[in-house]
Every structure is written in C-alpha cells, then in structure tokens.
Amino acid sequence: MKELEKTKRISIAGVISILVVLIAVLSYKKPKHLYVNNSKTTLETITTNNHFVALDALKGNDVVLVDVRNQFEFDKGHLENAINIYTPEILSDKNTSILNNLKNNNKTIILYGTTTNDVTVPFLLLTQLGYSNVKMATIKNSYYQNQLITINDTIEKPIADIKAFIDESIKKAATIEKPIPVKVVTPKKVITVEKKKKKPAEGGC
Amino acid sequence: MVNRKLAKVSSFRYTILAIIFVILAAGLVLLPKYVKHEGIDPAELLSKASSTERYISSDVLADKIINQDPSFILIDVRNEAEYEKYSLPNAINIPLKKLLDEDSIPYLNQSQYSVILYSNDNIYADQAWVICNRLNYKNLKVLKGGLNNWYNTIINPPSPTENMTNLDYELFNTRKAASMFFGVVYPEQIKADKPIVVKKAAPKKVITVEKKKKKPAEGGC
Numbered sequence: 001m002k003e004l005e006k007t008k009r010i011s012i013a014g015v016i017s018i019l020v021v022l023i024a025v026l027s028y029k030k031p032k033h034l035y036v037n038n039s040k041t042t043l044e045t046i047t048t049n050n051h052f053v054a055l056d057a058l059k060g061n062d063v064v065l066v067d068v069r070n071q072f073e074f075d076k077g078h079l080e081n082a083i084n085i086y087t088p089e090i091l092s093d094k095n096t097s098i099l100n101n102l103k104n105n106n107k108t109i110i111l112y113g114t115t116t117n118d119v120t121v122p123f124l125l126l127t128q129l130g131y132s133n134v135k136m137a138t139i140k141n142s143y144y145q146n147q148l149i150t151i152n153d154t155i156e157k158p159i160a161d162i163k164a165f166i167d168e169s170i171k172k173a174a175t176i177e178k179p180i181p182v183k184v185v186t187p188k189k190v191i192t193v194e195k196k197k198k199k200p201a202e203g204g205c
Numbered sequence: 206m207v208n209r210k211l212a213k214v215s216s217f218r219y220t221i222l223a224i225i226f227v228i229l230a231a232g233l234v235l236l237p238k239y240v241k242h243e244g245i246d247p248a249e250l251l252s253k254a255s256s257t258e259r260y261i262s263s264d265v266l267a268d269k270i271i272n273q274d275p276s277f278i279l280i281d282v283r284n285e286a287e288y289e290k291y292s293l294p295n296a297i298n299i300p301l302k303k304l305l306d307e308d309s310i311p312y313l314n315q316s317q318y319s320v321i322l323y324s325n326d327n328i329y330a331d332q333a334w335v336i337c338n339r340l341n342y343k344n345l346k347v348l349k350g351g352l353n354n355w356y357n358t359i360i361n362p363p364s365p366t367e368n369m370t371n372l373d374y375e376l377f378n379t380r381k382a383a384s385m386f387f388g389v390v391y392p393e394q395i396k397a398d399k400p401i402v403v404k405k406a407a408p409k410k411v412i413t414v415e416k417k418k419k420k421p422a423e424g425g426c
Contacts, residue, residue: 014222021229033247039336046332047302053380088255091248120252120331128339129247154323162360163291166388171329173390 036130041117043128052138053110057150064102065137068122077141077148079112087113088121103131112137117154146172216345246337254335259322260349261356264376267383270294277319277346280312293323293355294387301329302338314342323348323355359383 025046037045058065058079065082067074074084085095104111108132111119116138126134214221244250269277270293281288281294286416288298299309301324314337322330322345330347337345348355357363362380366372385394 010221011218014226016227018222018229019274025229025232031246035243035339036249038243039340041307043302043336088251091251117326117328117331120328121335122249124335125247125251125254133299155328156351158287158325160356160361162356163351165356165360166390170388170390173392173394 017080024192032093032096033129035128037072038127041130042124045132046124048126051123051127051135052116053135055137055139055150058139060108061107062106064107064109066109066111068111068119077143077146077150079150083111085122090122090125099126099131103133107133108136109134112139112141114142115140116155137145144203158181216222241367245341250335250339253338259334259345260327261346262349263355264380265354266293266321266348266384267359267380267387271383271386277321278312280320280322281323282324282329289326296323301333304333313337313345314340318355319344319346321346321348324351325353336388354381360387360389406414 017104053133055068065079067078067082067084068087068090069078069084070086071084074082083098085098089095099109106161109126111123111126113119116136119136123134123136138153139150142149142151245253262355279293281292281296281298283298284300284302284303287296288296288300292298297312299306299312304313305308320342322333324330327347327350330351334345334347359380362377362384365377381391385391
C-alpha cells in the first residue's frame with residue numbers, strides 16, 4: 001500500500017509539472033514588434049541605398065505619403081492624399097495594421113514632416129522593423145497665410161566652408177588694418193578743400 | 206475491460222510522462238531563438254528617440270570646449286574628406302558607414318565620457334544615435350543643427366539689430382568671443398591690438414598733408 005501511495009504522488013507531481021509547462025507555453029505571447037534587421041544590416045542599408053526622395057518625385061500610383069506630424073498640424077494643412085501617423089504612435093495596433101497593409105500591397109511609404117530631420121527616427125525604426133519600402137521625403141513645410149508651403153530641403157550639405165571662412169577672416173583683418181588710416185585722412189582732406197574755396201572767394205573780392 | 210485497458214496504459218505511464226517531458230524540453234531549446242532580440246525593445250527605442258533630450262545646443266558645446274570640460278568626446282560622423290577639411294577641436298572621425306566597426310565601438314559603448322555626435326546637419330548624427338541607442342549605448346548626445354548651425358551661431362553669429370533686447374546683445378558678444386576662440390579674427394580685434402600706434406601715426410601724417418595743401422592754395426590767390 002505504501003509503495004502505491006508513493007507512485008501516486010510521483011505521477012500527480014509529474015502531471016502538475018507538465019500542466020505548469022503547458023500553461024507557460026500557451027500563455028507565451030510573441031512580442032508585438034520585433035526587429036527584422038539587426039543593427040549592422042540596418043546601417044548597411046541606410047548607408048548604401050538612397051532613401052531620400054525629393055519633392056517632385058513624391059507623386060505616383062505606388063506611393064503613399066505619411067505625415068508624421070501631430071494631428072493638429074495635419075489638420076491645419078497636409079499634402080494631397082497623405083495619411084497621418086504621428087511618430088510617437090507609430091507602433092500602435094491601428095498604425096501597424098495600416099503599415100502592414102501598405103507593405104503587403106507593395107506600396108512605397110514616403111514619410112514627411114516639418115523638416116527632413118523629423119522623419120529620421122520613424123524611418124529608422126520602420127527600417128529596423130523590416131519595412132523595406134520606407135523612404136524619407138526631403139521637404140520642408142511651412143505656412144504662409146494659413147497655406148501650406150512645401151519646398152525642397154537640402155540635407156547634410158555644408159552651408160559654408162568653415163575653414164575657408166576662418167582663413168578669410170584672418171586675411172580680411174590683416175588687409176583692413178592698413179586702409180583704416182587712409183580713411184581717416186580723407187575726411188580731413190575735405191576740410192582743407194573747403195578752406196581752399198573760401199580763400200579764393202575772398203581773394204576774388 | 207476498461208479496467209484492464211487502464212491497467213495496461215498505466216503500466217506505461219512513466220514512459221509516457223518521460224516522453225512528454227523530453228518533447229517539452231526539446232521545445233524549450235527551440236524557444237530562445239525566436240525571443241532573441243538584439244538591443245532594446247522597439248517601443249522603448251521609440252519613446253527615447255521621440256524626446257529631444259539627446260540634443261545639445263551649439264552654445265553649450267562651445268562653452269564646454271572653451272572651458273576644457275574633460276567629460277565628453279566629440280565624434281564626427283561625416284566622411285573622411287569632410288573631416289579633413291574642417292572638424293571641431295579634438296573630434297574623432299567615425300564615418301557613418303564604419304559606425305559599428307570593431308575599432309569604433311570602444312568610443313561609443315563606454316560609460317566614462319558622454320559622446321557628442323555631429324554631422325553637417327543632424328540627420329546622419331541622428332541616424333547614428335538611433336542605431337547606437339538600440340544597442341543600449343549610454344551617454345550619447347547629438348549636436349543640434351550640426352556644423353551648419355555651429356557656423357550660423359558660433360563661427361559667424363548674426364549681429365543683433367537695434368530692436369533686439371539686451372540679452373541678444375549679450376548672447377552675440379558671447380558668441381563672438383567664442384568665435385574668436387575658434388580662430389575667427391575680426392578687424393576690430395587687430396585694431397584693438399595696436400590702436401595707439403596707428404592713431405598716433407595717423408594724425409601726424411595728416412597734419413603735414415594739410416599744411417602742404419594749404420600753401421599752394423594760398424599761393425594760387
């Protein structure tokens with residue numbers, strides 16, 4: 001009898017542990033968002049592929065414009081046929097299903113914001129999550145009399161040669177040093193000219 | 206009949222239990238492969254990247270460089286040619302392509318210094334920031350506006366107009382002083398260096414010139 005009780009206990013313990021493992025397996029949830037690309041491949045794709053789109057290339061049948069600004073800005077004015085996905089909400093269920101839909105339909109997603117820099121974060125996040133059809137629009141949006149004005153944005157172009165500017169300033173300072181006394185001389189010359197005019201006038205009398 | 210069958214099955218019960226355990230164990234071996242996730246969670250990355258905390262302004266950076274703050278390193282993510290042409294003092298060049306090379310990781314993944322990334326704009330620097338942040342590298346910052354903004358504010362600050370406040374004038378003076386630190390020379394700076402020599406020499410010369418011209422004028426009469 002004692003032995004039978006022992007084996008019973010063993011089998012009960014076995015069944016319970018199997019149940020625990022089963023529950024654990026069943027309740028295991030796959031995380032909603034998983035990176036598809038690792039950091040190295042992401043870096044490779046963003047440095048080798050051209051993911052910038054200029055203003056005149058934004059139109060097309062396979063293109064879907066996504067406005068990453070907030071709802072308020074979007075309502076104020078947005079590009080034609082654009083949809084609104086605010087950057088901090090890009091991972092919500094609704095937006096994920098929209099993006100997946102676009103991906104499955106082989107559409108190119110072009111992100112735009114107030115400036116090009118606004119879309120850097122959503123672009124990189126989506127690229128890492130495996131959306132290979134995402135591009136960045138290099139445009140700048142501003143308002144003029146409540147009208148949305150969209151112009152091309154120059155990106156990562158040095159606006160000035162800083163070294164040349166510094167060298168130039170040194171040269172300039174060196175050359176300007178000499179002309180200054182000359183400038184001081186000229187107004188005084190004018191004074192003497194005035195005196196000249198007075199004297200001949202007196203002499204003429 | 207039922208009892209007999211039950212007895213038959215129950216005689217195998219340990220084998221059955223053992224087999225189930227082995228299958229579950231095999232399943233456990235497979236599981237971690239799917240969970241494996243390089244870097245921090247996408248949602249966490251998004252919330253970190255959405256905040257503007259990572260930006261450092263050019264004025265703060267200039268102040269740090271001038272005061273020789275030892276707590277930070279500068280990383281230039283532009284290409285070599287641009288780096289050779291002009292770079293901030295003591296900056297290290299890690300082109301964006303080589304960001305995850307073995308040589309560059311010790312600079313980025315450390316807790317000793319804060320790392321300030323910059324490029325011409327801040328797009329490339331931001332891209333580098335996002336990639337490094339996914340790998341949970343700490344203390345990374347981005348120079349707001351990049352070198353273009355650096356040029357506009359520190360190297361070539363716009364002079365304030367008359368309708369601006371005193372604060373703007375003060376800011377301009379600070380920036381101008383900073384630009385002098387970074388090598389820009391202003392004409393008045395040289396004037397200030399040797400003012401007495403120039404001024405003393407000039408009036409003397411002027412006086413002689415005046416006398417010469419007066420005499421012929423009188424003679425003309």
